[in-house]
Amino acid sequence: MSGTGATDEQDSRSILDDQRVPTSRRRRFVSCFKIRLKAILMFLLPKKIAAFFEPKRDVVKIESAIKSAILIQRWYRLHRASLELRKRYTWTIFQRIEYSSEHHQIQVYNFYRCLLNNIPIVKQLAETRVENASIDLLNMKMWNDAEAQIRADKKYKGIHVNFPMRKADLHNLIQHFNDRKKPKLHACYVAKILIEAVFHLRKLPNINVLHMNVSQEFTVCGDIHGQLDDLLLILQKNGLPSQENPYIFNGDFVDRGKCGLEVLLILLSCLLVFPEGMYLNRGNHEDLAVNERYGFYAEVELKYRRHNSNLFKLFEELYRWLPLATVIDDRIFVAHGGISDRTELGIIRNANRSRFDSILRPSEMSQEDMSEEDKKIFNDEWTQVRDLLWSDPASTDGCAANKIRGAGTFFGADVTEEFLLQNDFDLLIRSHECKADGFEITHRNKLITIFSASNYYSVGSNRGAYLKIFGSDLKYKVVQFNASRAKRLTFRERIDVVEASAIRELYRHIEINRTKLLVAFNKFDPDNDGVISLKDWCSCMEKTTGLSLPWRLLREKLVTQDERSEMILYNSTFSKYKYSLSNNGEGVMDILYDNKVRLQKIFRIIDKDNAGYICLEKLLDACNAINERLPNAVSTGDLDAFFNLMDTNKDGGIDLNEFLETFRIANAGSSTKGELPEVVGHVDLDQVDIVESPYSDEVEI
Amino acid sequence: MDEDEEEIIVPINNDLEKKIAETFDIFDHSGMRTVDAREVGTIVRALGCCPTEAEVQELVLQMEDANNPGSIHLINFLPVIAKVISEHKFEPESPAKLLEAFHILDPDGHGYITKEHMSTIITQDGEPFTQDELDEMLEIAIDPHSQTIPYEYYINQLMHEPEGEDNIYVLGDRIEGEKPPPPPPPKRFSQIFAEMQSQL
Numbered sequence: 017m018s019g020t021g022a023t024d025e026q027d028s029r030s031i032l033d034d035q036r037v038p039t040s041r042r043r044r045f046v047s048c049f050k051i052r053l054k055a056i057l058m059f060l061l062p063k064k065i066a067a068f069f070e071p072k073r074d075v076v077k078i079e080s081a082i083k084s085a086i087l088i089q090r091w092y093r094l095h096r097a098s099l100e101l102r103k104r105y106t107w108t109i110f111q112r113i114e115y116s117s118e119h120h121q122i123q124v125y126n127f128y129r130c131l132l133n134n135i136p137i138v139k140q141l142a143e144t145r146v147e148n149a150s151i152d153l154l155n156m157k158m159w160n161d162a163e164a165q166i167r168a169d170k171k172y173k174g175i176h177v178n179f180p181m182r183k184a185d186l187h188n189l190i191q192h193f194n195d196r197k198k199p200k201l202h203a204c205y206v207a208k209i210l211i212e213a214v215f216h217l218r219k220l221p222n223i224n225v226l227h228m229n230v231s232q233e234f235t236v237c238g239d240i241h242g243q244l245d246d247l248l249l250i251l252q253k254n255g256l257p258s259q260e261n262p263y264i265f266n267g268d269f270v271d272r273g274k275c276g277l278e279v280l281l282i283l284l285s286c287l288l289v290f291p292e293g294m295y296l297n298r299g300n301h302e303d304l305a306v307n308e309r310y311g312f313y314a315e316v317e318l319k320y321r322r323h324n325s326n327l328f329k330l331f332e333e334l335y336r337w338l339p340l341a342t343v344i345d346d347r348i349f350v351a352h353g354g355i356s357d358r359t360e361l362g363i364i365r366n367a368n369r370s371r372f373d374s375i376l377r378p379s380e381m382s383q384e385d386m387s388e389e390d391k392k393i394f395n396d397e398w399t400q401v402r403d404l405l406w407s408d409p410a411s412t413d414g415c416a417a418n419k420i421r422g423a424g425t426f427f428g429a430d431v432t433e434e435f436l437l438q439n440d441f442d443l444l445i446r447s448h449e450c451k452a453d454g455f456e457i458t459h460r461n462k463l464i465t466i467f468s469a470s471n472y473y474s475v476g477s478n479r480g481a482y483l484k485i486f487g488s489d490l491k492y493k494v495v496q497f498n499a500s501r502a503k504r505l506t507f508r509e510r511i512d513v514v515e516a517s518a519i520r521e522l523y524r525h526i527e528i529n530r531t532k533l534l535v536a537f538n539k540f541d542p543d544n545d546g547v548i549s550l551k552d553w554c555s556c557m558e559k560t561t562g563l564s565l566p567w568r569l570l571r572e573k574l575v576t577q578d579e580r581s582e583m584i585l586y587n588s589t590f591s592k593y594k595y596s597l598s599n600n601g602e603g604v605m606d607i608l609y610d611n612k613v614r615l616q617k618i619f620r621i622i623d624k625d626n627a628g629y630i631c632l633e634k635l636l637d638a639c640n641a642i643n644e645r646l647p648n649a650v651s652t653g654d655l656d657a658f659f660n661l662m663d664t665n666k667d668g669g670i671d672l673n674e675f676l677e678t679f680r681i682a683n684a685g686s687s688t689k690g691e692l693p694e695v696v697g698h699v700d701l702d703q704v705d706i707v708e709s710p711y712s713d714e715v716e717i
Numbered sequence: 718m719d720e721d722e723e724e725i726i727v728p729i730n731n732d733l734e735k736k737i738a739e740t741f742d743i744f745d746h747s748g749m750r751t752v753d754a755r756e757v758g759t760i761v762r763a764l765g766c767c768p769t770e771a772e773v774q775e776l777v778l779q780m781e782d783a784n785n786p787g788s789i790h791l792i793n794f795l796p797v798i799a800k801v802i803s804e805h806k807f808e809p810e811s812p813a814k815l816l817e818a819f820h821i822l823d824p825d826g827h828g829y830i831t832k833e834h835m836s837t838i839i840t841q842d843g844e845p846f847t848q849d850e851l852d853e854m855l856e857i858a859i860d861p862h863s864q865t866i867p868y869e870y871y872i873n874q875l876m877h878e879p880e881g882e883d884n885i886y887v888l889g890d891r892i893e894g895e896k897p898p899p900p901p902p903p904k905r906f907s908q909i910f911a912e913m914q915s916q917l
Binding site: 077080081082083084085086087088089090091092093094095096097098100101104105108410411412413416419420426506507508566568569 | 735736739740742743744746748749751752753758759760761762763765766767768769770785788809810814815817818819821822824838839842843844845846850853854856857874875
């Protein structure tokens with residue numbers, strides 16, 4: 017519908033109307049006279065006289081030029097808004113999938129931990145918990161022996177690291193990791209760096225304190241997420257950390273990217289070599305529970321098959337001792353997630369941060385012999401830690417539970433201001449959320465989000481950035497970067513590329529839920545025509561995938577719609593899916609982890625009579641056993657729903673695959689019942705082709 | 718902390734309101750059904766309306782809530798925009814009018830406008846562009862060889878003629894048509910009296 021027919025109305029936009037006409041009589045007379053005179057003269061002496069009258073025409077010309085400009089500007093802004101819309105919902109797709117996985121993970125992980133911690137035999141079998149931080153448990157002797165052997169061995173072509181680490185060692189390490197063709201660093205050096213780092217971190221307070229008197233500037237970096245290229249780019253552009261050039265790395269060093277280990281080792285080495293130049297804050301991904309799902313666990317298992325269980329003990333120890341926040345010059349507060357309206361630095365400063373091996377579900381949670389008083393202290397501290405590492409800022413005032421992530425809060429500008437006021441701070445810096453420009457300044461300039469992993473969701477999705485703060489008045493400047501070597505795209509091209517990537521992720525997510533979706537669709541299609549209404553389709557998609565997305569807007573990309581009846585042919589939801597096996601782990605959503613051994617053990621325990629499947633009764637028995645040791649840990653009301661969730665083919669029993677599928681893993685290629693969807697993103701470690709150095713972990717321990 | 722914060726339930730009665738709400742929600746970061754007031758222009762345009770910046774400001778004034786400045790809730794946004802659409806306000810001009818506008822800026826009829834000329838006009842006249850908007854526009858508008866803007870080609874790039882109910886005004890018309898007719902106005906006593914008389 018264009019503007020035709022609207023020219024008479026007041027909102028008419030025709031630029032050629034409403035030329036102002038002089039209204040007074042005298043003026044009208046004069047203008048009439050002028051017109052007639054002009055006409056006569058034009059007839060007699062066209063060009064010269066015409067030139068005489070030019071100025072007036074110019075005024076009209078300018079007016080209509082301005083009106084043209086306005087029209088062009090309006091049109092452009094209309095076009096730009098439709099691009100912006102696509103950009104936003106693309107972002108929403110990525111975020112919703114990411115956070116719903118996190119949320120789902122939290123729910124499921126709670127159940128899982130409950131089983132692990134409370135079924136006595138399982139507890140023994142499980143290898144994760146580290147009771148006390150003692151040197152024996154860190155196995156210092158074992159690693160030292162391994163090192164001695166490696167040093168003597170001529171076949172090892174990797175580098176050797178000397179302790180205590182010096183600048184040369186740090187340079188060596190960075191060079192080594194930069195060159196991907198070099199052989200792997202031996203596990204004993206990985207372990208020793210971790211151990212040294214733990215010793216160092218234990219001495220640090222819960223909240224790092226940084227003063228600017230020595231250095232006149234410092235740099236704050238956000239999430240790196242295993243993207244080694246980004247870290248190396250930052251260090252190259254901004255220099256290595258030192259007393260004159262201090263850095264704060266604000267959490268989330270690992271998970272998702274493929275080089276979490278290298279990133280972590282470089283950061284820890286910097287910490288060891290330049291203790292005055294490196295400050296690390298813990299992020300929500302510095303948590304084994306989260307690593308199990310988001311890639312770091314799998315990465316370490318892949319790289320150090322023989323030693324991974326020992327290394328994981330060290331990671332857990334490392335995570336416990338990472339500081340929770342940093343304060344700069346008593347004026348700037350830096351934490352990974354954010355704050356809440358109940359954040360009290362007093363509690364945080366006095367807390368025993370090492371009790372939080374995992375922040376999602378710390379093992380201490382299940383101790384029954386805690387006094388009421390101790391329980392209260394524990395809960396207070398746990399809440400503080402969760403708020404610091406999981407919260408997100410909101411655009412509305414107030415403070416609410418963060419339902420999207422499942423932990424932490426949404427805090428408004430008023431909460432930020434109150435917090436800064438109470439603690440006499442000027443600025444709050446945090447990370448935790450990916451931003452298209454790599455940073456965002458909100459809450460009336462009192463809050464900065466800084467994110468340092470460029471191209472996080474896909475190539476072209478976002479820039480990375482780091483913050484430089486300098487001077488005694490704490491001015492700041494943001495430096496953006498892009499570690500991708502992709503060619504420079506226009507704005508619209510970038511949107512196309514990133515949107516395509518988001519839709520691919522969405523297809524994957526849909527495919528994972530295929531069986532459940534078909535069941536849902538069938539409910540609305542009793543005659544089995546293969547069609548349902550748009551409204552029903554949207555509601556099925558949202559409820560089954562659990563993703564709150566603009567499904568109506570997205571329907572064109574996801575499904576076929578009959579032109580006349582406008583009904584949705586729902587089977588086409590799946591035909592659009594093209595999963596190419598060659599897409600090996602490029603997307604951030606690739607959930608590579610393999611915890612099946614552990615879960616298999618749990619399954620076998622619950623399946624007492626070895627029938628091969630778990631019926632509701634057996635599950636109930638298992639949960640009752642938990643409830644005996646930890647009252648009301650699992651309510652039977654939830655259990656029904658949980659059981660139905662796990663029993664995807666609705667045959668009344670949960671077999672091993674369904675059990676594992678609930679925890680987002682499955683035995684690739686050994687699906688016992690053909691209807692189960694192929695779980696995408698799983699890597700069967702035995703089948704992966706790894707180029708290993710001739711010297712792999714052959715040392716016998 | 719408010720564990721039980723009041724979530725304002727917004728009634729959605731028809732497809733038009735659904736579409737408006739869905740687009741609105743895409744710009745909502747917090748999940749509380751509010752958006753930053755500075756994004757109202759983008760949301761309204763993303764729906765398919767074409768107001769000027771001044772008109773956007775007027776809309777914002779209508780939707781604002783004194784208790785929450787700078788933030789617009791869906792419950793205020795929805796009725797204002799539904800009305801705009803049913804009244805056919807801010808409908809985009811036809812591409813023909815856009816072409817006319819370019820012709821005015823190119824009186825000699827070259828078929829293109831130079832980069833400098835366009836930059837000057839667009840950043841100084843009318844409702845000026847910011848440097849970012851200018852850079853983005855030039856990205857697609859400029860022909861890299863001649864460094865000018867061949868406007869007819871550019872108009873094709875901007876073309877945005879949604880069909881059927883993808884056009885929000887068409888959808889609005891359908892919804893208006895589906896509404897029940899308003900009840901007849903209450904009769905005045907004189908009318909009732911007259912009727913009674915005529916029946917006698």
